[in-house]
Amino acid sequence: MTALDDRRPRHGAGPTTAPAHLALAEAHAAHNYHPLPVVIADAEGAWVTDVDGNRYLDCLAAYSAVNFGHRNPRLLAAARAQLDRVTLVSRAFGHDQFGPFCAELAELVGKQAVLPMNTGAEAVESGVKIARKWGYEVKGVLDGRANIVVAQGNFHGRTTTVISFSDDPEARAGFGPFTPGFRQVPFGDVEALALAIDRDTVAVLLEPIQGEAGVILPPPGYLEQVRELCTRHRVLFVADEIQSGLARTGRTLACQHDGVVPDVYLLGKALGGGVVPVSAVLADREVLDVLRPGQHGSTFGGNPLACAVGREVVALLGTGEFQRRAATLGGHLAAELDGLVGHGVLRVRSIGLWAGIDIDPTLGTGREVCERLAARGVLAKDTHGSTVRLAPPLVVTADELDWAVDTLRAVLRELAGGPG
Numbered sequence: 001m002t003a004l005d006d007r008r009p010r011h012g013a014g015p016t017t018a019p020a021h022l023a024l025a026e027a028h029a030a031h032n033y034h035p036l037p038v039v040i041a042d043a044e045g046a047w048v049t050d051v052d053g054n055r056y057l058d059c060l061a062a063y064s065a066v067n068f069g070h071r072n073p074r075l076l077a078a079a080r081a082q083l084d085r086v087t088l089v090s091r092a093f094g095h096d097q098f099g100p101f102c103a104e105l106a107e108l109v110g111k112q113a114v115l116p117m118n119t120g121a122e123a124v125e126s127g128v129k130i131a132r133k134w135g136y137e138v139k140g141v142l143d144g145r146a147n148i149v150v151a152q153g154n155f156h157g158r159t160t161t162v163i164s165f166s167d168d169p170e171a172r173a174g175f176g177p178f179t180p181g182f183r184q185v186p187f188g189d190v191e192a193l194a195l196a197i198d199r200d201t202v203a204v205l206l207e208p209i210q211g212e213a214g215v216i217l218p219p220p221g222y223l224e225q226v227r228e229l230c231t232r233h234r235v236l237f238v239a240d241e242i243q244s245g246l247a248r249t250g251r252t253l254a255c256q257h258d259g260v261v262p263d264v265y266l267l268g269k270a271l272g273g274g275v276v277p278v279s280a281v282l283a284d285r286e287v288l289d290v291l292r293p294g295q296h297g298s299t300f301g302g303n304p305l306a307c308a309v310g311r312e313v314v315a316l317l318g319t320g321e322f323q324r325r326a327a328t329l330g331g332h333l334a335a336e337l338d339g340l341v342g343h344g345v346l347r348v349r350s351i352g353l354w355a356g357i358d359i360d361p362t363l364g365t366g367r368e369v370c371e372r373l374a375a376r377g378v379l380a381k382d383t384h385g386s387t388v389r390l391a392p393p394l395v396v397t398a399d400e401l402d403w404a405v406d407t408l409r410a411v412l413r414e415l416a417g418g419p420g
Contacts, residue, residue: 016052036374043070046396048379057404059380059392063211064243064354066274068316069395075273075312082308090299097307104314108252109265111282115291116302116310120242120268121157123279126296127205127266128161130281131236132181133290135202139234146202151187155212156205156240165205188218190225197229203236203264204229208254211243214387215349215356223258230263236287237262242279246270247394249352250327252317257351263287273313278306322394326352332398333390336405344412355390356383357408363415372411378404 021039038056042049046069048058061067068075082097089095102114115130117123131148135141150156150165157163163171164178172178183201185192187210197204208223210216230237239262244254246267251257253265264287268279281288300306316322330352337348337355346358359369366382373380373388380388388408392401413419 018051021051036370036379038374038379045069045071046393046400054377056374056377056379057392057396057400059378059390059404061391061393062274063269063381064246064248064391065269065272067247067270067394068273068313068322069393070274072273072316072395074316075275075309078308078312079275079305082305085304087305088300088303091297091302095304095307097304097311098302101302101307101311101314104311105267105271105280106282108314108317109267109282110261111265112284113282113288115281115288115296116306117268117279117281117298118277118300118306119157120266120279121159121162122298122301123242123266123268123281124156124162124205124240125159126281127203127238127240127264129296130264130283130287130290131203131205131238133295134236134287135200137290138286139202141200141202145200147181147183147198147200148203148205149183149185149193149196149201150205151207151210152184153187153210153213153216154205154207155210156207156242187213187216188222190222190229193226194229197233197235201233201235203238205238205240207240207244208258208260209244209249209351209354211354211389212383214358214384215351215354215389217349217351218258221258223255223260227260227262236264238264238266240266242266242268244354246313247317247322247326247352248354248391250330251323251352254351271310271313272306273309275309276306278310278313280310325394329353329394329396329398329401333401333405336402337390340405340409340412343409344416353390353392353394353396357388357390359386359388359412361386363412369408369411369415372414373407376407376411378407 018039022037039051040048041051046058047055049055106114117126132146135146136143152167161179165182166172183196185196227237239255241253265282272278334350344360344363346360349356359366366386366388369388370380370382380390382388
């Protein structure tokens, strides 16, 4: 199904039903997204197929939620088996998948305890609540005075509290008043971070790699210095690995590239295998035990279906296969993308199978590049004007990556006025 010579013709090859689907969405859905004009009806591995039979190489993987490929057979089998048994009981009762999921995920990550939630934004919100409560009950911060230090350019979700510490005007405009208690410092600036920490600081919340900002990598040694500052000042280091975690960068967790162990991990996206939304907060008992019955919860968090799928995700990660694939293929992708620098690309940042490509803005916007890529059969996503992100499922092949880069090269030539 994914052979390159099996790609079907693209747009314009015949009658299309996509406009009708797009018109329905335009008429009846909230306009909080501006998707590419593609209507997907089927998917397998690293490929998706639209309603007209056109096939596309998926180079976004639902923002890393589909790390293990569309319709991964092991994940679907786990889901089907659980669907035939029980899908939801709420946390008012126990179920037979909950304990094993928490134990297996805790062992994979190296923490003592797990708080299962649903979405990444819920994990971040939960992490904020836990950090504040830990600050009051364990560190001894006076009630109502806790602050959390975050990085400029961050993306942790779109809930009201989370956008309160965003510096993205689109995320914030018109949604105030905002939740207080957050301080921003430049990402990668250790001196600014040190100055921002005081006796009321309960946590430093960072993405080890800023995904939405354009795959921004930390300066060498930065995460180690963050860890040292947090330890010295008795502050929780909270790592948002919702996009960067679970094999995307070539390691199970991005922090492992720097040999750093945060106090709290926030996980999501790939934890649900592209089947169901699953997220989690992981920490040792000293941190998570500040939560007591009735103080935090979720009807669907840790449900049997989510736990069954999550357990299979943990099992897939336990083999190391996907981490190795991301590392090996990521090196191959980086070498190919580097060849575009100076030919319509200003710079490339990459780690594992994750790349941020800064397009020369004189050629066009990132959106224009993505639209032309889609017309040629490659799906990618722009961010911050002229940056294009690539994050294909980790089941992608080297040949498919080469084709994607060749397609990008052809689009850049076309935008520059040359033959595509």
